[in-house]
Amino acid sequence: MSGRIAHRVNTALSRHLPEQRLFLKSDSETRFVRLSPMTQAVALGTGGAVVAWTVVASAILMMDSIGAGNAREQTRREQLAYEARLNALSADREKRTEEAASAQARFNVALEQVSQMQSALLASEDRRTELETGINVIQKTLQRTVKERDDARATLAKTKATLVAETGSSHTTAGEARDMAATVTMLSAALSNTAQARDSADNDAEVARQEADKLALDKRLMIERNQQIFGKLENAVQTAMGPLDKMFKRVGISPDKVLADIRRGTQGDEMPAKITLSTSGRQASLETTRANEILASFDQLNRLRIGADKVPLGLPLHVSFRYSSPFGYRHNPFGGSKGEFHPGQDIAAKWGSPLYSTADGVVVRAGWVRGYGKLVEIQHSFGLTTRYGHMSRIAVKVGERVSRGERIGDMGSTGRSTGSHVHYEVRQGDKPVNPMTYIKAAANVF
Numbered sequence: 001m002s003g004r005i006a007h008r009v010n011t012a013l014s015r016h017l018p019e020q021r022l023f024l025k026s027d028s029e030t031r032f033v034r035l036s037p038m039t040q041a042v043a044l045g046t047g048g049a050v051v052a053w054t055v056v057a058s059a060i061l062m063m064d065s066i067g068a069g070n071a072r073e074q075t076r077r078e079q080l081a082y083e084a085r086l087n088a089l090s091a092d093r094e095k096r097t098e099e100a101a102s103a104q105a106r107f108n109v110a111l112e113q114v115s116q117m118q119s120a121l122l123a124s125e126d127r128r129t130e131l132e133t134g135i136n137v138i139q140k141t142l143q144r145t146v147k148e149r150d151d152a153r154a155t156l157a158k159t160k161a162t163l164v165a166e167t168g169s170s171h172t173t174a175g176e177a178r179d180m181a182a183t184v185t186m187l188s189a190a191l192s193n194t195a196q197a198r199d200s201a202d203n204d205a206e207v208a209r210q211e212a213d214k215l216a217l218d219k220r221l222m223i224e225r226n227q228q229i230f231g232k233l234e235n236a237v238q239t240a241m242g243p244l245d246k247m248f249k250r251v252g253i254s255p256d257k258v259l260a261d262i263r264r265g266t267q268g269d270e271m272p273a274k275i276t277l278s279t280s281g282r283q284a285s286l287e288t289t290r291a292n293e294i295l296a297s298f299d300q301l302n303r304l305r306i307g308a309d310k311v312p313l314g315l316p317l318h319v320s321f322r323y324s325s326p327f328g329y330r331h332n333p334f335g336g337s338k339g340e341f342h343p344g345q346d347i348a349a350k351w352g353s354p355l356y357s358t359a360d361g362v363v364v365r366a367g368w369v370r371g372y373g374k375l376v377e378i379q380h381s382f383g384l385t386t387r388y389g390h391m392s393r394i395a396v397k398v399g400e401r402v403s404r405g406e407r408i409g410d411m412g413s414t415g416r417s418t419g420s421h422v423h424y425e426v427r428q429g430d431k432p433v434n435p436m437t438y439i440k441a442a443a444n445v446f
Contacts, residue, residue, distance in 0.1 A: 006038060013037030017044075079320040089443065100301070103236040107294065110229040114287055117222045124215040131208035138201035145194040152187050226287050237297040244304040250441045251311060252428075253382055258307035259300060261381060309404050310381035312358040314442035316388060316424050317411065321349040324421055327434045343432035344387065344425030345439070351420040353411040355388055357402045358438070366394050372423065373415020376408050389423035390414050 010019075020035040035043075248255045315321075325346035329339050357378055364385070365377035372389035376396060379385050392412025396402060413420045426435045 010037045013041055017041060075322055076320065099236065103233060104298065106229075107233050107298075110226070110233075111291060114222075114226055114291065117226075118287070121215070121219055121222070124211075124218075128208070128212050128215065131204070131211070135201065135205050135208060138197065138204065142194065142198050142201060145190070145197065149187070149190055149194060152183075152190065156183060156187070223287070233294050234297070237294065237301055244301075244308060247308065247313070247441045248304070248311075251438055253311065255304060258382070259303050262303040262306050307381070310360050312380055312384060312386045312426055312438050314358055315347070315439055316355050316358050316386075316422060317347065317349060317353055318356065319349050319353045321347050321353075324348040324419075327432075327436065344389070344423045345435040346421050346423055348419060348421040349411055351412060352392060354407050355391065355409050355411055355422055357404060357406050357408050358386060359384075360403050361386075361401070363396045363398055363400045363402060363408075366396055366398050369415070371416045373417060374409070374412065375415075378402060378408075383429050385427045387423070387425035387427070389425070390417045390421060 014037045017037040017040045019037060020040065025031075245255050248258060323345065325342055327342060327345050330342050332338060332340050355376075359378075359380045361378040361380040363376060364379045365375060367375065369375040369389075372387070374389075374391040374394055376388045376391065376394055377385060378388075388408065390411075390413055391409045392414065393410040395407055395409045402408060411420060411422050417423075424435050426433050426438055
């Protein structure tokens, strides 16, 4: 049965593929091999399949190569954009630092001007008090002189009345006339002196009133100018503190706790320096109180900046990279159907890329750790630690103090790793937290 089928197939194919003979000649004999139409068809089909597979495989490889090139180009563009963003943020941070320093300088100059103006104001207050005292003395003298004049007039009237009672007339002899003339002359002189004293007192009082009005105007202008200066300083402090507050709240750290920890680590529980100006026993002015509040705000700003350096922010590398494996549950990269919890963020880059500390701290582990390979662990403030795993080289030692941006080693693929990358891990206490929260929070500060 199968023979008849083969014969029919060969007969059908012989019109297109006639039977061929392949001769094999040796020194002693000649042989030939018959190639039936079916054999030729099978050979051609097999060859065509091989050629088609080769074409398809080449096309797939070319498409993969083109796709990989596009992915690398996209990664490179994203890296350039990220580096440009970092440069812009760095320039903006330097600009904000310069503005804060300039504001501090202007604040110091303003405080000096306030001190000078307040001293001048106190001096003018003392001068006004002296003028008021002089005016009171002049008024009392004028009142006494007026009283003496009135007494003299009363005495003159009494003398006239006595003369009339004794002589029956107010006119007496020449001696009485001379006495009367002397009395009148004395009274005229007294009245003239009294009038001059009164005019002088009025002039002094007018000058004092004008000077007091000028001092009041100067004081009002000085207060308005101080209000403008204080307002600008308060706005500058709020502008600088806003991003820091946002960053600490984003990573779950209370700014009040940061201030308390930094205060204990620097100057104990002492309060920041205050401005003390001479007030001649009077209560401190509102300007002095407001200036002390601004100084306290500057002190908080400086402490928050110190605290920001102790929080692990940003990336541990400064080269082109890609995020390879995120924080959380994932498929086991070494096979197996069961998932696993990944306590950090994997960041892939070129083997040997420099790795840097993301915050100030102390190295508590530097060596080989199972699974992590070569590992560096750094203890930071506020109960935070960072881990840098799978390193090819470690450049720090246990107990060494490192600063933000200090090189701690190089990227590698040691330990349980499938390629060149760094396993970056952030821990709060002994609990791993998502490092991307701290990486993204750096955009508010740096």
